[in-house]
Amino acid sequence: MLDVALISHLPNFADFSRSELEIFIRQSKAKRVEKNASFFSEGEAANSFYMLLDGYIRVVRISASGEQIIVRYITSHELFGIASAIGRETYPANAVAAIDSVALAWPMALWDDTVRRFPSFAKAANSTLGNRLMDVQDRVIELATEQVEHRVAAALLKLLEQAGKETDEGILIDIPLTRQDVSDMSGTTLYTVSRLLSGWEQSGLVKSSRKRVTVTDKIKLTSLCNRQE
Amino acid sequence: MLDVALISHLPNFADFSRSELEIFIRQSKAKRVEKNASFFSEGEAANSFYMLLDGYIRVVRISASGEQIIVRYITSHELFGIASAIGRETYPANAVAAIDSVALAWPMALWDDTVRRFPSFAKAANSTLGNRLMDVQDRVIELATEQVEHRVAAALLKLLEQAGKETDEGILIDIPLTRQDVSDMSGTTLYTVSRLLSGWEQSGLVKSSRKRVTVTDKIKLTSLCNRQE
DNA sequence: CTTTTTGTTTGTTTAGCTGCAAAGTTCCCG
DNA sequence: CGGGAACTTTGCAGCTAAACAAACAAAAAG
Structure with a gap:
């Protein structure tokens, strides 16, 4: 019990x-x-x-x-x-x-x-419902106005908040997460997600392996989401 | 009063x-x-x-x-x-x-x-909230998976339900509606909306003029939304 | 340990859109 | 009625990201 x-x-x-x-x-x-x-x-x-x-x-x-x-x-x-x-x-x-x-x-x-x-x-x-409504609206705005790179970064950051776990390498997203899963969240394809992650890994923003993503530079990743113009 | x-x-x-x-x-x-x-x-x-x-x-x-x-x-x-x-x-x-x-x-x-x-x-x-939540979710799905043509058609059909008015030419969307407005609803640009409307006008799906859209063939327009594969 | 399944990476091609420019229309307001 | 504002159309250049293919890697199954 x-x-x-x-x-x-x-x-x-x-x-x-x-x-x-x-x-x-x-x-x-x-x-x-x-x-x-x-x-x-x-x-x-x-x-x-x-x-x-x-x-x-x-x-x-x-x-x-x-x-x-x-x-x-x-x-x-x-x-x-x-x-x-x-x-x-x-x-x-x-x-x-x-x-x-x-x-x-x-x-x-x-x-x-x-x-x-x-x-x-x-x-x-009710506030659960309200928050969900706001969240979903935010996603509509994102999907309608932002590029894929931005959206994937935003998806990772959201996951980070919900399921982030400190490790010595950075913050791990503590859910088994395929490239396909990430693309299903951000309205793109697993190929594009894979390319983005590889790129970010090279510039030291994240580390990724099979079904795992660790964010090593949250600041820079966040800044991808605020890119103006 | x-x-x-x-x-x-x-x-x-x-x-x-x-x-x-x-x-x-x-x-x-x-x-x-x-x-x-x-x-x-x-x-x-x-x-x-x-x-x-x-x-x-x-x-x-x-x-x-x-x-x-x-x-x-x-x-x-x-x-x-x-x-x-x-x-x-x-x-x-x-x-x-x-x-x-x-x-x-x-x-x-x-x-x-x-x-x-x-x-x-x-x-x-509460059911108002619920309906909105469902609607917005549907839009997320649409934005994430469907092409622009589909999305614009869906936007027009939604407007048709909300503000459709029978005329002798077809069903008029009885709101002043710029190409920009339609693109703001479907996550595209006014240029693309303009092109689509022109195309549809040629194939007899709609009639459009300044700030007005009349749907002349709702069936065909609907079918654009269900296009499989 | 081998085989199969599942997930990832990467190259290449190409459709679909965007973005800009410029011209054409329609409407509004003085 | 004339001028300007607001809206629309169209051509073209360019690029993003999708789509497919193929090889690779890791894990699960046997």
Whole structure:
């Protein structure tokens, strides 16, 4: 059983009493999902909402022409699969574990009641939605106005924030990440990503190997994103 | 004074009684904004939330490099400027009137109370957010995977749904719309849009003139969006 | 240890767009 | 009604990044 103390400090649960939170947690079921398996798929009936305890989740959609797009990553303690919050009865995307992951799952039937009784929870859910909306808008702007180099750099920096881990060589992106994954995030091809990474490696911005990227010069990488004119 | 009957049927207000709705409306102030003027700007303190009564609004953001992106259009009876719903204290974008427009404005201080007392209103706000999130995601996918021709066609079709008006020549997009506007929606340049429209005009898909586009063959235009491989 | 699978790099070619310039149109305003 | 502003079209030059192919490297499977 999960230790309530580990999550009681989260803003999601700010106005749950200790016992309320315990009851709430007890209503959930831990769901463990292996790397590359899904918590749920696009179009599926939204029977549960989730909070990620450990791991990383790729939110993926498939375009009309069959190409895969990574919409975002979910990190620990984020709510996800909250279709109800926006009045939907099916999940709008696929949630694929990037590494072995564990989440708590609540029956969707509890949503309305939970939101009504716990304003902090409702607020957290709404600001989660708001942040996602802003993020996605930022990506639209990026895709519409910036060149590939900029976009790939931005994708790496975002990953760095979400999953960066200090090492002696620099900051490692602690998710197994293929060139293809990066290109799926930045709307380009794995070839271009490979070329960019090679180039950056030569100029000492990053180190990369199979499924791993370490950023050695965050400053310079950031500056690629702010290039004016 | 606005006739309450005109809007009482909207889902937003499903569980307002007649008198509650009257009171609610009375708390608002009609705001009239001329073409090309703004209801509010990005970063401004979010003092009001709005419902559009008449007109069209362009939701615009400016990229880091100064380029303008049209994030979406707001049409009649939509809520907008609902920053509070996502826990923000400033507006996240500019709301510019595409034509002379009128909206009701409520003081943001009323938000929490309104949402709490009227679940239908809260639900409407949330599904508005949800739809926007989905829309923006769709645009990300489009920008990341589809070619310009496809994207411009999709932009026109979206406008057609929002502001289409039957005429004897076809369906007119009833908003003054420059080539630049269309390119700002589809992440390309006004030159390319101009070329595409010329081409489509030759093959009888559209008719266009200064600031006007009429779609004469919606079927074929739609098929440009579904082009496989 | 060998084979297969999966991921990465790199060369070459080329389509698709952008960017600029310049001319043509349409509209608006005094 | 005339002049200027705003919008549109078109030609051309140039370049970015996509697409394909092929070889290489690393990991997983047997």
